[in-house]
Amino acid sequence: MTGRTTTRRAGAVVAGGLLAGLLLVLAHLLVGRSELPPGEVLRALVGRASEPVYEVIVLDYRLPRVLVGLGAGALLAVSGVLVQAVVRNPLAEPATTGVGAGAALAVTAALVLWPGRPLAYPAALVGALATGAVLYAVGRRSLAVAGVLLGAVLAAMTSLLLVVDSAPIGVVLRWLVGSLNARTPHDWALLWPWVAVLLPVAWLLASRLNAWALGDAVAVGLGLRARPLVAVVLLVAVGAAAAAIAAAGAVAFVGLVAPHVARLWVGADHRRLVPVSAVLGALLLSLADLVAFSVTIRLPGVAPDVSGVPVGAVTALLGAPVLISLIRRESRP
């Protein structure tokens, strides 16, 4: 595959992805428990619906949900690309760094200590970033192993808290797997600045990541300073994962599968990998959410706003076969 064809292919993927994203947004706006006529949905978007409640449904519930899904998916996928690059292990993902577990611990602590206060978002953010800092301090040579172990300890501490006070158990379990139920414009407002800042920064780091991928010796020969680079990449990766996890919960596999599919399509050059992964991650998460929501509204007796099938369950069930086929393809002689 030559550079020019893959660049063209990357452009095609991004363009196709934007189109698919638009269709997904439309699908999300049209599907729901209350059946709105398609015409009313479109009119509600421009603020001219015949009933005010239609505008509330579309603008305050359906639109934020799909926007949070798209943004969090893009952030998770880019975080995956960065983590995989910095630990030089194609099977690492945001969860490998333990930030999801750290965020979960902080959210659980907030729910136990101050029940009823809306502290989940700041707690998740602080917990994830703090975990990233600990990881950088203790990780040194093997970030991947340190991250997995750190995550296990943090998860055990979360469980210990839940043994002491099991009231928030339902919320925490749901949150641990990732859910986009009941997102509001507030959630989207908290997420979009991260998307706007971190995705371009990740793209700017791409050529350095290409050099880093060639190995320590080559990277140093090219004038790269290893420790600052690792620190910056890790910071961006953790920040992206933290923002996504705070908004959507610890969703599995998006950060792993999206970069892999992207690598399959456009090769290992990070200048193409970062944007293509972002597009694929966004599509993957909001598509999975559409599936989760559609399954839920068919299940009798389940209120999809507060319970039902969480999106993380769907990404895990869809992601596992993809991963297995990737591994089998890779190991084919």
Added chain:
Amino acid sequence: MIIIPNSIATAVPRSSPAVVLTALGLAAAGCLLAALCVGHPVLAPGTAVAALLDPDHPQRVTVGEVRLPRAVLGAVAGGGLGLSGLLLQDALRNPIAGPELLGVSSGAAVVVATIVVLGLGVPLALQPWLALAGALVAGAGVLLAMGRTRAPDHVVLVGAAVSAACGGLVVAVVGLGTQGNVVVLFRYLMGSLAARGWSHVATVAPLVAAGILVAWLIRRRVEALTLGDEVAAGLGVAVARTRVLAVGTAALLAAAVASACGPVAWVALLAPHLARRLTGSASTRRALAPTLAVGGLLLMAADLGARRLLYPVEVPVGIVTTLVGVPALLLLRPTGRPR
């Protein structure tokens, strides 16, 4: 017959296996006695033993029907987990392979979650067997998904993928559950020895015994695998068949334990490393008995800790094994090849 020279397998000086096993046995006996004494009411060691031996003793039920089966289950399950880890680590040549990665624990979890959350009227005695079936289905799924590849890294990855998929299923089921059920389920998902009796021991023990037997029969072939596939093949070992047999046995052991106690973490990973450290030998054959002993002791001691840590609240034992196991693993530093 495959003969592996001792000079390859044992690079470090070692203490006599008999000494190590005796010390482990004494520690296990002490742990067992403590398990009988501790709780409500606290009994003196003499009283606990007397209660065990005298059918008319007022504490007979507490000691003989509650505390003893729980401790025995801990010993049997811990030993089974340790052996499972040993087989996996050596057959896959991966020092951080554990049964968590085979999907068996999560397969059992899916079944138990479905029963608990959906409130299916399954008889209590039948539950461990259904969980075992779920575990074996997931384990078989991993083996099938591997296809013809037997590369260690890929086996681990496929296992992680199946585990994650099962985890997704569990949460999907939880999503349908009510608050009360979720608490019960949560305790199971952490791994717990609470409220287990002789029926659980009777479910697990035969399967662990069978696992030990198979492990004993294939111990030399598994040890040959640790030298590398080419060397093992050169020594006359059927590499792929041995690996499937070892991984299958490990899955059976882990499934048996998971069906009764839930997916207890880290014991399988830690026990073989500790056993090797204690005996100073990397050999699979020499590690077999000490791993069983270390695993049993670990889980029994962890359960004792789980009962006392936040007394009177009982902590799921899996939390204790994680909080102890991870720092221990970091101290042992098994990040490189085990030998």
